[in-house]
Amino acid sequence: MITLLLLTELIGIVVIPFLDFNKNKYIQAFLQFINVVIFLYLFKSLKTNGPYYGTYFTLDSLNIVLIGIVSVVGFLTYLYSIGYLEKEKSLKESKLKEFYLWINTFMFSMLLLVSTSNLGIMWVSIEATTLSTTFLISFYKNKTAVEASWKYIMLCSLGIALALFGIILIYFGVINIIGGGLYSLDWQNIMPIADKIDKNLLKIAFVFVLVGFGTKMGLAPLHFWLPDAHSEAPTPISALMSSVLLSCSFYTIIRIFSIESKAGIGAFTYDTMLYIGLFSIVLASIFIPRSRDYKRLLAYSTMEHMGILAFSLGLGSFEGIFASLLGLIAHALTKALMFMSSGSILVNLHTKSIKDIKGLFKILPITATFLAVGVFAITGAPPFLLFISEFLTLISAFKEGFIWQGIVVLLALSLIFFGFIESFFGMLTREPTFEQKKEHMFMLIPMGILIILIVGLGLFIPNDIKSLLENAVYTIGVRR
Amino acid sequence: MNLNISLSEFVEFMAALSLFFAILQTASHRLDFAIKTYTAQSIALSITMFLSVFYYFDYELILSAVLTLLIKGILIPFVMKKITDKIVEDENVKPFVNFTYSVLICIFIVIFSFYITSNTFYCSTDNGTMQKVLAIGLSIIFVGIFLMLARKKALIQIIGFLTLENGIILGATSTVKGLPLIVEIGVFFDVFVGAIMAGILIFHIKDTLESIDTSKLSDLKE
Numbered sequence: 001m002i003t004l005l006l007l008t009e010l011i012g013i014v015v016i017p018f019l020d021f022n023k024n025k026y027i028q029a030f031l032q033f034i035n036v037v038i039f040l041y042l043f044k045s046l047k048t049n050g051p052y053y054g055t056y057f058t059l060d061s062l063n064i065v066l067i068g069i070v071s072v073v074g075f076l077t078y079l080y081s082i083g084y085l086e087k088e089k090s091l092k093e094s095k096l097k098e099f100y101l102w103i104n105t106f107m108f109s110m111l112l113l114v115s116t117s118n119l120g121i122m123w124v125s126i127e128a129t130t131l132s133t134t135f136l137i138s139f140y141k142n143k144t145a146v147e148a149s150w151k152y153i154m155l156c157s158l159g160i161a162l163a164l165f166g167i168i169l170i171y172f173g174v175i176n177i178i179g180g181g182l183y184s185l186d187w188q189n190i191m192p193i194a195d196k197i198d199k200n201l202l203k204i205a206f207v208f209v210l211v212g213f214g215t216k217m218g219l220a221p222l223h224f225w226l227p228d229a230h231s232e233a234p235t236p237i238s239a240l241m242s243s244v245l246l247s248c249s250f251y252t253i254i255r256i257f258s259i260e261s262k263a264g265i266g267a268f269t270y271d272t273m274l275y276i277g278l279f280s281i282v283l284a285s286i287f288i289p290r291s292r293d294y295k296r297l298l299a300y301s302t303m304e305h306m307g308i309l310a311f312s313l314g315l316g317s318f319e320g321i322f323a324s325l326l327g328l329i330a331h332a333l334t335k336a337l338m339f340m341s342s343g344s345i346l347v348n349l350h351t352k353s354i355k356d357i358k359g360l361f362k363i364l365p366i367t368a369t370f371l372a373v374g375v376f377a378i379t380g381a382p383p384f385l386l387f388i389s390e391f392l393t394l395i396s397a398f399k400e401g402f403i404w405q406g407i408v409v410l411l412a413l414s415l416i417f418f419g420f421i422e423s424f425f426g427m428l429t430r431e432p433t434f435e436q437k438k439e440h441m442f443m444l445i446p447m448g449i450l451i452i453l454i455v456g457l458g459l460f461i462p463n464d465i466k467s468l469l470e471n472a473v474y475t476i477g478v479r480r
Numbered sequence: 481m482n483l484n485i486s487l488s489e490f491v492e493f494m495a496a497l498s499l500f501f502a503i504l505q506t507a508s509h510r511l512d513f514a515i516k517t518y519t520a521q522s523i524a525l526s527i528t529m530f531l532s533v534f535y536y537f538d539y540e541l542i543l544s545a546v547l548t549l550l551i552k553g554i555l556i557p558f559v560m561k562k563i564t565d566k567i568v569e570d571e572n573v574k575p576f577v578n579f580t581y582s583v584l585i586c587i588f589i590v591i592f593s594f595y596i597t598s599n600t601f602y603c604s605t606d607n608g609t610m611q612k613v614l615a616i617g618l619s620i621i622f623v624g625i626f627l628m629l630a631r632k633k634a635l636i637q638i639i640g641f642l643t644l645e646n647g648i649i650l651g652a653t654s655t656v657k658g659l660p661l662i663v664e665i666g667v668f669f670d671v672f673v674g675a676i677m678a679g680i681l682i683f684h685i686k687d688t689l690e691s692i693d694t695s696k697l698s699d700l701k702e
Contacts, residue, residue: 120663147697
C-alpha cells in the first residue's frame with residue numbers, strides 16, 4: 001500500500017508530456033487526492049493491524065504523521081497551484097510543464113523519505129528533495145531567484161554531505177556488531193542493538209547528522225539559505241518547502257535521535273537539540289520585527305517554529321516530545337495557510353514589500369480574512385492548534401526545571417507576536433493602496449480547508465490522533 | 481616484508497595522492513586546471529578503492545571503483561569542461577583567502593584530522609591503515625569545505641563540493657568497506673545530477689550577472 005503512494009507520484013510525472021496544461025492541472029490534483037485517500041486507509045490499517053515493518057518500507061506511528069502531512073498539505077498545494085498558475089498569465093506552457101515535473105519529483109522524494117526504513121535510502125531521497133527544488137526556486141530566472149537557488153543548492157548539498165558522513169559513522173558502529181549489508185542501515189535493525197554501539201562514535205555521528213540535516217531544517221546558525229529560498233520560490237513551493245520539506249528534515253533528525261536516545265547518550269543529544277532550538281527561536285525573534293518583505297518574515301517564522309520543535313524535543317519529557325510532534329502537524333497546516341494567503345496577495349498585487357500594501361480587507365476581502373486568522377494561528381493564540389503545542393512546550397519546560405530557557409522562549413514569542421501584528425495589521429487595515437481584485441476560487445478552497453483543520457483540531461483532538469502521537473513518543477524515547 | 485603490508489602501503493599512498501590533488505586544488509586559479517586536478521583526484525580515489533578490494537576481500541568494492549572512475553573520472557569532468565567552454569572566464573576574480581594562506585590552512589586541516597581520528601578509530605588488526613585512510617578522507621572533506629567557503633568562482637565551489645564528496649567516499653571505503661550497493665548507486669546518482677544542476681545554474685548566474693563571481697550575489701539580505 002505504501003508503494004502505491006509513490007506510484008501515484010510516478011504516474012503524475014509520466015503523464016505530464018502527454019497532456020496540455022488545462023487538463024494536466026486537474027489530473028495532478030486528482031492524483032494527489034488519491035494519495036490522501038491512501039493515507040487515510042494506511043491510518044486506519046495502522047490502528048487495526050499495528051505497525052508494519054518491511055524490508056524497504058515501514059509504517060509506524062511516527063512516519064504516518066509525516067505521510068499525513070505530505071499527502072494532505074501536498075494535495076491542498078496542488079489545488080492552490082491551479083489558481084496560482086492561472087493568475088500568473090506570463091508563464092509559457094513549457095514552463096508550466098516544468099513546474100509540474102519538478103513538483104512531482106519533489107513530492108515523490110519526500111514520500112520516499114518518510115516511508116523508507118533505511119538510513120541510506122533516506123539520505124538519497126533527502127538529497128533528491130534538494131535537487132528537485134533547486135530549479136523551482138530559480139523558477140522566475142531573475143537575479144535574486146538565481147542567487148537564492150545557488151545559495152540553496154550549495155549550502156544544502158554541503159550540509160547533507162556531512163550528514164552522509166554521520167550516517168557512515170553509525171553504519172561503522174553497527175557493522176562491528178551485526179555485520180555489513182543493506183539491513184545494517186535499517187533503523188529497525190539498529191534500534192535493538194543501539195546500546196552496544198560505541199558511545200563516542202555515536203556522539204561524533206550525531207554532531208555530523210545534526211549539522212547536516214539541521215542545515216536542511218533551517219536551524220540557526222545554518223539557516224542562511226532559508227529566508228532567501230522561501231521568499232524567491234513560487235508561493236506554492238514556499239508553502240510546500242516550509243511546511244512539508246522542513247518537517248521531513250526534522251523527521252530524519254528524529255530517527256537518528258531515537259537511536260542515540262536508545263543507546264543511552266541521551267543527555268548530550270537532548271541538550272544539543274534544546275540549545276540549538278533556543279538559539280533559532282531567539283535569532284528569529286530578532287529578525288521578524290525587522291523584516292520588510294512579508295514572505296521573508298514568514299520564512300523567519302518558519303525558522304522560529306523549527307526552533308520550537310527542536311527545543312521541545314530537547315526537553316525530553318513525555319509532554320515535551322508530544323508537544324513537538326503536535327507542533328509539527330500544527331506548524332505544517334498553519335504555515336501552509338499563511339504562505340497560501342500571502343501568495344494570493346503577491347500574485348494579485350505583485351509586490352512583496354510590507355510598506356506598499358495597505359487596506360487588504362478592501363482589496364482582497366476573503367483572502368485578507370483568512371490571513372488575519374492565520375496571523376493569530378501562527379503566533380500561537382488560542383483556540384488554534386499551535387496554541388496547544390506551544391503551551392505544552394512551555395509548561396513542560398518549567399516542569400522539567402528549564403526555567404530561564406522557558407522565560408527566554410516566552411519573551412521571544414511575545415516579541416514575534418508583536419512583530420507579526422505590526423507588520424500584517426498594517427497591511428490589512430487602513431485605506432487601500434490598490435483597487436479591489438477578483439479572488440480565484442481554487443486559491444480560496446484550500447485555505448478554507450486548512451482553517452477548518454486548525455480550528456477543529458485546536459478545539460478537539462480526536463482520541464485516535466492522540467494515541468497515535470503517544471505511541472510515537474514512545475518510539476522516540478524520553479530522557480532518562 | 482610480505483605482500484599484504486606492501487599492499488596496505490600502496491593503498492595509503494594512493495589515498496595520500498588524492499589528498500595531494502585536493503590541496504593542489506586550493507592553489508588552482510584557472511577553471512580548466514581545477515577540472516583536471518579534480519579528474520586526477522577522482523582517478524586516485526578510484527585506484528584506492530580498487531586496491532582496497534584485495535585488502536578487505538570485499539568484491540562489491542570493484543563495482544564502486546568502476547562507478548567512481550566512470551562518473552567522477554570521466555562523466556563529471558566532461559560535463560564541467562562543456563560548461564567552462566561556453567563561459568568566458570574573468571581572470572580578475574580574487575579569492576577570499578589567497579593561495580599561500582590556503583596551503584597553510586590545509587596543513588592545519590590535515591594535522592587536525594589526524595589528531596581527531598587518532599583515538600576513536602584505532603583498530604589493531606590492520607596496522608592502522610584504516611585509520612590513516614580515514615584521517616586522509618576527513619582531511620579531504622575539510623579541504624572541500626574550505627574550497628567552498630574561500631573561493632568566489634561558482635565553478636570552483638562546485639568542485640569544492642565534489643572534492644568533499646570524494647572525501648566522504650574515501651572515508652566510507654576505509655571504515656565500512658563501502659556503502660551497500662543500492663545506497664552507493666543512489667549517492668553517485670545524486671552527486672552526478674547535483675553537479676549538472678549546479679552547472680546549469682552557473683549559466684543562469686552568468687546570464688544575470690555577466691560574471692561567475694558569487695560574491696556579487698548579494699542582493700538578498702535584511
